[in-house]
Amino acid sequence: MQTPRPPAIPANLSPPTPSSLTPPTVILADGQYPTHPIPLHALTTAGTVVCCDGAAVKLWAHGRAPDHIVGDLDSLPGDLQRRFADRLHHITSQETNDLTKAVGFCTQHHVAQLTIVGATGLREDHTIANISLLADYAAQCDIEMLTDYGTFTVVRQTATLASYAGQPVSLFSLTPAVPLSSDGLRYPLHGQPLHSWWKGSLNEAAGNAFTLRFDSGVFIIFRGHRSIRK
Numbered sequence: 001m002q003t004p005r006p007p008a009i010p011a012n013l014s015p016p017t018p019s020s021l022t023p024p025t026v027i028l029a030d031g032q033y034p035t036h037p038i039p040l041h042a043l044t045t046a047g048t049v050v051c052c053d054g055a056a057v058k059l060w061a062h063g064r065a066p067d068h069i070v071g072d073l074d075s076l077p078g079d080l081q082r083r084f085a086d087r088l089h090h091i092t093s094q095e096t097n098d099l100t101k102a103v104g105f106c107t108q109h110h111v112a113q114l115t116i117v118g119a120t121g122l123r124e125d126h127t128i129a130n131i132s133l134l135a136d137y138a139a140q141c142d143i144e145m146l147t148d149y150g151t152f153t154v155v156r157q158t159a160t161l162a163s164y165a166g167q168p169v170s171l172f173s174l175t176p177a178v179p180l181s182s183d184g185l186r187y188p189l190h191g192q193p194l195h196s197w198w199k200g201s202l203n204e205a206a207g208n209a210f211t212l213r214f215d216s217g218v219f220i221i222f223r224g225h226r227s228i229r230k
Contacts (some may be wrong), residue, residue: 021068021109022047027102027132028076032121032148033062038225039146046115050106052098055088055118056080068148070105071098082125099130100137107140135174135218150224158213161221163205168224171200171212178217184210194219 026046030053034040043049044064049061051066054075059066070089073081081088091101099119106114114137119130130145131152137143138154145152150168153161163169171184173194182189186204194200205223212219 002056020048021050021106021111022111023111024048024107025050025098025106025114026113027035027052027106027114027116027117028055028066029099029102029116030058031105031118031123031126033058034117034146034148036148036225036227038151039148051103054104056084058118060211068105070102072101097126097129097133100133101144103137103140111141113142114144117147118213119145120147128145131220132173132174134220138218153221153223155212155219155221156217158211160184160211161223163210163223164226165207165210166176166206167205168222169203169205169210169225170222171203172197172220172222173200174220175217178214180217180219181213182210183213 024042024046025048026043026052028043034043046111048067049064049066050070053069053071053073056066056069056076057080060080066084066087068089069076069084069085070091070096072092073088073090089105096104099116120127134143134145134152134154139154143154155161163184171180171194173180176195177193179191179193180189181191181198184206186206191201211224212221
């Protein structure tokens, strides 16, 4: 995702020595930089921030140096390539996007739990691709994506998820033939396959948890942040 170059880097900042992948580990993608307190908190309190290529420009402009930068480096200006030469991980393959490269880098370093921020906004095709890729990443580690509006998680088996009454909930099936049942949603499902992505959208939680029941399959779940209302 391409954006205009952010404001000038504060002159008083200097790059620290790159850290190991200290938990919690957050991947910052090169989409819209977060503004909501929840993804911002995850980013500012991260032990390690792994940037997808040009996302390092945005992180640096907001006062933090990236711990690692992963990607084909086509969106990283030369001055930052030189400044952060000790933490660049150049992967030239065009078979995967930079977010997938960053997740692979983290799992190769035995990171078991990941949070992704900055993966939505700007180009809609990148947003859709990044959300759908969560299903692939969830087979490798415990992962979630935080946006300015909510949290995307993946369930691969019957699960109960924390919620609050009135929380916006949408369910997206990557296995559209699999029947899904639910408890604790305003509009319950009774063994219904979600043949299209829209069919499980715009539901809401009835209380502090809801349960999704199915025999096998892959579902991406969106839960809205408490401060976001319809």
